[in-house]
Amino acid sequence: MAADVGRGTRRRWLAGALAAVALLAGLLTVAAPAQAVDLPWGPYSCATGYVWREAVPGDQVCVTPQTRSDTQTENALGPSRKESNGFCKVGFVWRETRPSDLVCVFPSSRDRAYSDNANAPWRLVDPGATPRGGVSVSTTYHLLGGYLYATGSGLSPNRPVRFYAVRINTVGPYSLGSLTANSSGAIPGWQYVADIRCRSGQTEPAIIVVLDQGSGVVTTAGTTEAFRRCG
Template sequence: MGCERRATEKAGLRALRRITAWLTAVVALLTSLVVTNSPAMAADLPYGPYTCANGYVWRDAYAGDQVCVTPAIRTQTATENALGPSRREPGGGPYGPDTCKQGYVWRETRPSDHVCVPPSSRDQAYSDNSSAHLRLADPGATPRGGVSISTTLNQLGGRLFANGSGLTPYGAVTFSAVGIGTTRPYGLGTLYADAYGNLPGWQHVADVWCRSYQTGPATIVVLDVRTGLVTTAGTTTAFLHCG
């Protein structure tokens, strides 16, 4: 009887080891799948979510400025940074210590950018900020920001609404859709942040018409024009909801 019991115990241990090994392999497989399908790897962008489209480079007006511009504008921006101090009024003026000399204005690639430049450079900075989402390799791969969207579906598609925070006070906020079969982000509408940088309540962004060829949800891209910062706000099924 003792021999039979020991044999049974050994068989049970062998079975337990096989089960443990199987579970370990399953866990390892699941872990590898999670890593393989992570958003960062799926995007496959060499310089992260703000990788520029071909022909563009980061502006680098300040540390962390990843607005995509032409190489010529990046060179111009670096020159402006170097010349900026010489274009300020010695001792300051009506706009504080950063008051510019006659003929120069603040560049304002973001509200705190007080580098003194010719007016044409400020216009250029605004134009580049306004096009920031169009110059990314994949604007839909940018991280989630402080804005969220909500969709009310109807027979023709749906209505898109947004609220959120963390925006430039009184700044324009534009909305676009990617993943709907167009080569460029599809413009939806513009809202304006309040004095606190918020979009209070659920504000109407656009009425969205369904597309018969649409097979999945679209990603909504948000651009804070005053800073050129591009983020995402979630997805909507309005483009594929027909009837």
């Protein structure tokens, strides 16, 4: 009889423990950051009025339909604008939507490519839903927020790397600062990006978005609590 009572007690304790674990799992699920509810074309779904540029394979920078059409025409005409040594004929320059894009175009088209790359985060439905890239961030907190630092690799060599915060109480990505990748396409060590100050009413962690301006590729680098750390 005593053994039966002992086994019953253990079963009740185990059941209670499992219930507590299930409850905790439910709370963690509820507390997880919200994701975009409708991304029909994946994490790089363009905002209304934009389409993928597709200058090179994998190019998902969002541009106007006219720019994509012009880009396709440039791809078709590119070989006729190039010298046998690989350089462009007089009057043309490499387009450089990314470092490997050596299609020869008019200078105005290269300027447009730079501009489209720079505006890439604003033209996505949800830049905070993009995948993690080669950059990571870390925050050292203080009473009014925190200092944001970054490190990483896999970036366009010698090109700007811009940092933004999303999922905060602003319209669109919030600019934090920029660094420049070295000749190996890396941000060595932990480099200072910004002094983030807390915002009244901010209840969720902010997602840090990274723009590799040399390619227009947008990725995420982690989160920070600095925007809601007010003392």
